[in-house]
Amino acid sequence: MIVNVDADRCRGHGICCALCPDVFELSDDGYATVRPGEVPVELESAVRDAVMQCPERAITAT
Numbered sequence: 733m734i735v736n737v738d739a740d741r742c743r744g745h746g747i748c749c750a751l752c753p754d755v756f757e758l759s760d761d762g763y764a765t766v767r768p769g770e771v772p773v774e775l776e777s778a779v780r781d782a783v784m785q786c787p788e789r790a791i792t793a794t
């Protein structure tokens with residue numbers, strides 16, 4: 733799974749980080765970033781939840 737946060741859309745709500753802290757983290761400037769490395773299969777469902785619940789539609793996962 734390849735996960736991306738569109739920095740132009742992200743508004744730093746942190747919902748993604750709450751749903752899946754092993755994949756998303758808030759950077760020092762308050763916006764979400766994707767932690768480096770492969771997303772474990774067992775976290776893919778949580779990532780999809782984050783995609784659906786991001787109010788800004790900033791996350792893509794393929």
Ligand code: SF4
Pocket residue numbers: 737741742743744745746747748749763764785786787788789790791
């Ligand atoms: S939920 Fe969406 S807008 Fe909020 S921090 Fe995560 S990526 Fe950014």
